[in-house]
Amino acid sequence: MSGGVDSSVAAALLIEAGYDIIGITLKTCQYENIYNRKTCCSPDHINDARTVASKLGFPHQVIDVSEKFEQLVIDYFVDEYLAGRTPNPCVVCNPGVKWSELIRKADELDAEFIATGHYARIRLDQTLNRYVLSKGKDESKDQSYALWGLDQKLLGRTLFPLAELTKHEVRALAAKFELFPATKDESFEICFIPDDDYARFLREKVKGLKERVDDGEVVIDGKVVGRHEGYPFYTIGQRRGLGISSAAPLYVISIDPQNNRIILGGEGELLHRGLMASHVNTIKYEKIREPKRLSGKIRYKDPGSMAVVRTSENGSLEVLFDEPKRAMTPGQSIVLYEGDDVVGGGIIDRIIP
Numbered sequence: 001m002s003g004g005v006d007s008s009v010a011a012a013l014l015i016e017a018g019y020d021i022i023g024i025t026l027k028t029c030q031y032e033n034i035y036n037r038k039t040c041c042s043p044d045h046i047n048d049a050r051t052v053a054s055k056l057g058f059p060h061q062v063i064d065v066s067e068k069f070e071q072l073v074i075d076y077f078v079d080e081y082l083a084g085r086t087p088n089p090c091v092v093c094n095p096g097v098k099w100s101e102l103i104r105k106a107d108e109l110d111a112e113f114i115a116t117g118h119y120a121r122i123r124l125d126q127t128l129n130r131y132v133l134s135k136g137k138d139e140s141k142d143q144s145y146a147l148w149g150l151d152q153k154l155l156g157r158t159l160f161p162l163a164e165l166t167k168h169e170v171r172a173l174a175a176k177f178e179l180f181p182a183t184k185d186e187s188f189e190i191c192f193i194p195d196d197d198y199a200r201f202l203r204e205k206v207k208g209l210k211e212r213v214d215d216g217e218v219v220i221d222g223k224v225v226g227r228h229e230g231y232p233f234y235t236i237g238q239r240r241g242l243g244i245s246s247a248a249p250l251y252v253i254s255i256d257p258q259n260n261r262i263i264l265g266g267e268g269e270l271l272h273r274g275l276m277a278s279h280v281n282t283i284k285y286e287k288i289r290e291p292k293r294l295s296g297k298i299r300y301k302d303p304g305s306m307a308v309v310r311t312s313e314n315g316s317l318e319v320l321f322d323e324p325k326r327a328m329t330p331g332q333s334i335v336l337y338e339g340d341d342v343v344g345g346g347i348i349d350r351i352i353p
Contacts, residue, residue, distance in 0.1 A: 001025050001060070003048030005179070006117030009170050010161040012177045014115055015056055017161075021115075023053040023060035024105055026098060028069040029192055052179055065101050072096045074192060078205055081198070081232040084257030085331030088146070089190055091345075095149040103157055115159040120144045121340075122155050122163075125284075131155035132284050135340040138166040145300050148335045148345030149281050199233045216260035218244060225264075231255050234262050237270055237327030251327075271324035272353055274307070277317040277334045277346030284343045287311065294336040294343055296321065298328050309336055309343075317346050 001007040001023045014021050025046050046062055053060035073093045080087035102114040119136035120143050131152055135142040150158070162170055193201045203209050213230030226244050228234065238252040244264065251270055254263040275298075282288060288311045295304035296319050307321040319334055328351050335345040 001049035001052065002117075003045035003052070004117070005170060005174050006119075006162060007049070008052045008117075008179045009173050009177065010115055010117040011052065011058070012056055012173070012179065013161040014159070015058065021058050022109060022111065023049060023058055024102060025049045025060070025062045026101060027062050027064045028066055028073075028097070030066050048180075055179070056177075061105075063101060063105060065097055068101070069093070069097050069192075074205075078202065080331045081202055082206070082257070083331075084231055084255040086235045086329045087331045088333050089192075090146045091149050091333050091347075094147055095151070095154060099150060099154045099158070103154065106157070113157055113159050115161055117162055118143045118147065118160050119162055119165075119167075120147055120160050122158055122160060124156075128284065130284065130286070133342040135337075135342075136160070136162070137164045141167050144342050145297055145333070145335050148283065148333065148342055150283070151281060152283075155283070199229075202232055213260050216262065218242070219261050219263045220244075220250070220265065228262055231257050231260050231262055236329040267326075270327045272328055272351045273324055274318065274320040274352035275328050275334060275348050276312070276350050276352065277319065278315075278349050280311075280315060280317050280344060280346040282344035284338060284341050288317070288344070292343075294338055297335045297337065298325060298348065299332060304337060316349070317344075318352075320352070 001011065002025070011021060011023060027046065050060045073089050073096070076092050077087050077089045098116075099114070106112075106114050119138055119141040121134040121136060123132050123134065124130075125132045133144055133147055133150065133155060135144050165173075190196075209232070210230065213232060216228050216231055217224045218226040218228050228243065234252050234255060236252055236255065239249060242250060242252070242264065244250055248266060250264045251267060252262050253265040253269045255261075256263065288309055291308050291310045293306060294309050296307045296309070297304045305321050305323065305325055307319045309320075310318045312318055317334070317336075319336075328348060330348050330350060332348050333345050334348050336343040
């Protein structure tokens with residue numbers, strides 16, 4: 001329970017359906033390290049979750065997972081940026097921290113399931129004999145993209161009470177249940193960077209980073225055309241804040257962490273045919289044994305594009321899109337869909353020109 005409208009309504013719906021529930025809030029950061037009070041594990045948000053639990057009449061506990069979160073999520077986030085990549089910490093946090101800690105606590109409390117306020121669906125496919133993750137009914141709020149890392153064991157213990165609801169319907173239910181989060185604003189930033197200032201966070205987290213990476217080279221067609229503030233503060237496809245004037249729009253098309261360079265080019269240079277991905281998790285099928293035509297999403301708001309997907313000898317995925325895809329970014333996730341079903345996903349390692 002984050003103290004927000006989604007997890008609060010999920011709890012109310014479970015009670016209405018006859019479940020005996022226990023509310024759990026994961027405390028992912030120590031209070032002295034919280035940059036401001038908007039983050040999801042701040043005292044205000046924990047108190048909101050506890051208030052909802054009290055109103056609905058079920059027990060509530062707070063679990064401190066800050067040490068594990070620091071090691072698995074924040075360290076990963078920093079390391080990826082220092083490697084010139086753009087990470088998605090949620091896809092690491094979900095299986096590695098949230099689900100693993102909730103399942104551990106569920107076992108401790110002799111609870112059969114865990115439930116969250118995610119907008120996604122889970123079903124047991126009798127033919128495949130596998131749990132299948134699918135998009136939620138409200139595709140504008142669908143969160144299946146960030147859940148591709150959940151394995152069969154985790155999916156089999158999970159309930160999504162909001163699966164068949166839209167956000168508008170959830171807010172209406174919050175008002176019906178008289179839950180004060182009904183009008184609470186949503187957060188769209190990464191939970192441990194609520195001000196969305198990645199550069200500030202990295203500079204504060206990595207001692208001496210500014211001195212290490214400041215005054216790097218900006219390169220176009222092999223020629224140095226300017227200086228920048230450090231490669232970790234840029235991402236593939238970025239157009240704003242480059243500090244270079246040009247008659248035609250310029251974008252970051254590549255990052256060279258070894259030489260502290262960012263390479264700029266035109267929009268056409270962001271288009272590539274495919275990618276290779278590692279850290280693969282398959283959901284709908286045990287493995288992608290033969291080349292398969294699937295829809296691939298390379299970012300949360302990507303509508304998806306058709307591609308041929310193969311598994312290489314080392315277990316990584318090769319994804320070749322029918323049409324060139326814009327701004328594929330190492331460190332981000334590729335999530336593969338068959339209709340609304342998540343076939344699987346992985347972390348983008350390199351781009352195929």
